[in-house]
Amino acid sequence: MQEELDLVQRARQGEQEAFAQLYESHFDKIFRYVVLKIRNQAEAEDMTQQVFIKAYESIGSYQSQGVPFTAWLFRIAHNQMVDYVRKQSKKQTVPLDESLQIKDDSDVEHEVEVKIEMEKVVLATAKLTKAQREVISLRFAGGLSITEAAKTMRKSEGAIKALQHSAILALRKTLVGGVNGGN
Amino acid sequence: MGTNKQFDNILNECLEKLITGQETVEQCLQRYPQYAAELEPLLRTATMVNKAVDVKPSAEFRAKSTL
Numbered sequence: 390m391q392e393e394l395d396l397v398q399r400a401r402q403g404e405q406e407a408f409a410q411l412y413e414s415h416f417d418k419i420f421r422y423v424v425l426k427i428r429n430q431a432e433a434e435d436m437t438q439q440v441f442i443k444a445y446e447s448i449g450s451y452q453s454q455g456v457p458f459t460a461w462l463f464r465i466a467h468n469q470m471v472d473y474v475r476k477q478s479k480k481q482t483v484p485l486d487e488s489l490q491i492k493d494d495s496d497v498e499h500e501v502e503v504k505i506e507m508e509k510v511v512l513a514t515a516k517l518t519k520a521q522r523e524v525i526s527l528r529f530a531g532g533l534s535i536t537e538a539a540k541t542m543r544k545s546e547g548a549i550k551a552l553q554h555s556a557i558l559a560l561r562k563t564l565v566g567g568v569n570g571g572n
Numbered sequence: 573m574g575t576n577k578q579f580d581n582i583l584n585e586c587l588e589k590l591i592t593g594q595e596t597v598e599q600c601l602q603r604y605p606q607y608a609a610e611l612e613p614l615l616r617t618a619t620m621v622n623k624a625v626d627v628k629p630s631a632e633f634r635a636k637s638t639l
Contacts, residue, residue, distance in 0.1 A: 416637075420629050434633045503626055510624035528617075529591065530625040535584060550580040552589070554614070561617040 397458045400448050408448065412441050419466050421530040426470055427477075428511055436473065440466045460540035463531060467523070467541070477535065513563040521556035524549055582607055587618055 393414075395525045397559075399407035409423050419440055424433035443465050451461055520542070527538040582604055589595035597615040601608040629637075 417628060421625050421627060424627055425625055430630060434629050437629070438637060442622070464590075503623060506620060507624040507627070510621050525621065528587070529621050534588075547577065547580070550584050551576070554576075554583055555582050557583075557614045557617050558622075560621065561613050564617060564620060565613070 393458060394453065397448070397451070397453065401451060404451075408445055411458070415462055416441070418531050418533075419462065419503075422463065422466055422526050423470065425511065425514070425526050425530040426505075427473065430549065436464075436469060440469055443469065456535055456540055459533060459537050463527060463533065463537075463541045508562070509564060513560045515561055516563055517556055521552055524552045525560070526555050528553060579607065579610065581613065583614060586611060586615055590615060590618060591622055 393411070396407045396411050400411060416437060420433055420437045423436045423440070426431065427433055427436065444462055447465070451458070483568070514525055517525065523542060524538060527533045527541055528535075531538075533541065535546050535549050539549045542549065544552075583634055586595070586597075586600035586604070589600065590597065597612065597619060599617060604611060
């Protein structure tokens with residue numbers, strides 16, 4: 390944590406190497422957050438790059454008091470997504486991109502399984518409220534802690550936990566067809 | 573309300589360990605047997621969601637992308 394604060398401080402002073410390290414440690418998390426929402430590999434990669442360009446341009450004005458760097462970065466990603474969704478709103482929903490790169494792609498069967506699961510989860514998350522969807526994206530795709538998610542969404546930790554609970558319950562109902570369904 | 577809050581905390585504690593691979597669903601249920609019936613379907617769903625977001629940027633993109 391202290392190491393990240395140092396990196397952020399150095400990046401704010403214009404040290405490119407420090408920003409490059411922040412980029413490396415957060416890129417995959419931002420990518421997963423974005424791809425869960427837009428479902429297209431190439432567009433998600435470009436969008437993630439845009440998030441970091443925006444962060445690079447703005448880091449001089451970043452104030453760490455009360456807002457961790459991760460939360461600040463995810464707010465940028467969220468705002469980029471809002472713009473993207475606004476522009477895409479008139480277009481039809483596209484199916485999940487088949488070229489999506491699975492982390493553990495050594496096994497074809499596993500790869501197919503993950504893609505099927507992702508399609509189901511993406512469709513199920515579409516039925517959540519905006520706030521529930523955001524919590525699921527931040528916690529699972531972005532890998533944020535409750536504290537970081539709370540800072541990102543400007544809500545209390547208790548509110549995030551409650552949203553997390555209701556979101557998973559709703560996903561369960563959609564994915565399995567009942568809270569007590571087997572799996 | 574207090575009970576909901578307590579359950580939300582337990583659920584979150586289990587999720588935290590599940591997401592980071594420190595614990596399995598079964599291990600969490602063993603720690604909270606009194607909540608097992610309510611926890612299990614939620615943790616199984618969370619596992620499904622966690623697995624579904626197991627994606628990465630392409631190697632080609634990573635190779636050419638630096639700031």
